Amino acid sequence: MAKLELQELTAMTVGDLMIESEKVAHVQMNNPLEHALLVLVKSGYSVIPVLDPTYRLKGMISKTAILNEVLGMERFEMEKLSVIKVSETMLTDVPVLKKDDLFLTALKAVVNHAFLCVLDEEGYFEGILTRRAILKQMNRYLHEQIHFNSAIDKTNV
Ligand code: 2BA
Numbered sequence: 001m002a003k004l005e006l007q008e009l010t011a012m013t014v015g016d017l018m019i020e021s022e023k024v025a026h027v028q029m030n031n032p033l034e035h036a037l038l039v040l041v042k043s044g045y046s047v048i049p050v051l052d053p054t055y056r057l058k059g060m061i062s063k064t065a066i067l068n069e070v071l072g073m074e075r076f077e078m079e080k081l082s083v084i085k086v087s088e089t090m091l092t093d094v095p096v097l098k099k100d101d102l103f104l105t106a107l108k109a110v111v112n113h114a115f116l117c118v119l120d121e122e123g124y125f126e127g128i129l130t131r132r133a134i135l136k137q138m139n140r141y142l143h144e145q146i147h148f149n150s151a152i153d154k155t156n157v
Contacts, residue, residue, distance in 0.1 A: 004141045015099035018118050018127040034081035036061050050090045057125045059090035110134045
C-alpha cells in the first residue's frame with residue numbers, strides 16, 4: 001500500500017470513510033422498545049439510528065435508555081417494552097455530518113461521539129461514520145510517518 005501523505009489524509013471526506021446505510025442496523029420510530037432491544041442485542045451495538053419510513057433520521061436509541069425507561073422501583077418492568085414506542089425514548093438532539101465534510105471535521109466530531117450519522121441536504125440518511133474508521137486512518141498515517149522518519153535517521157548516521 002502507498003504511503004499516506006498528510007495532504008491525502010486531510011483531503012479524505014466522510015463519504016470516503018462511512019459505512020453505507022444498507023449495512024447499518026437501525027429501527028423505526030413506531031417500533032416498540034421490545035423490537036429495538038432485540039435489534040440492539042442481536043447486532044451487538046450499544047446505540048443505533050432511528051429512521052422514519054422514508055429514511056429520514058429521527059434520533060438514536062440505546063440499550064441504556066431502554067433499560068432506564070423500564071426500570072421500576074424494585075425491578076425491570078419488562079412488560080412495558082411492548083407498550084412504549086421508540087419515539088418516546090430516543091435521543092433527538094444528535095449531531096450529524098455530510099458526505100463532503102473533510103477528515104479534520106470528522107476527527108473533531110468523533111472525539112465526543114462513537115459514531116455520527118451522515119445525512120444528505122434533505123435530511124435523508126446515507127450512512128454512519130464511526131470512530132473506528134477515523135482511528136484506522138490516523139493509525140496508518142502516524143505509523144507510516146514514524147517508520148519513514150526512523151528510516152531517514154538511519155541513513156543520516
Ligand atoms: P458500540 O456499539 O459501543 O461499539 C463500540 C466499538 O466496539 C465499535 O466501534 C467496534 O469497534 C466494536 N463493536 C461493537 N459491536 C460490534 C459488532 N457487532 N461488530 C464489530 N465490532 C463491534 P466503532 O466501529 O467505531 O463503532 C462506533 C459505534 O457506531 C458503535 O458503538 C455503534 O453504536 C455504531 N455502529 C457501528 N457500526 C454500526 C452498524 N453497522 N450499525 C449500527 N450501528 C453501528
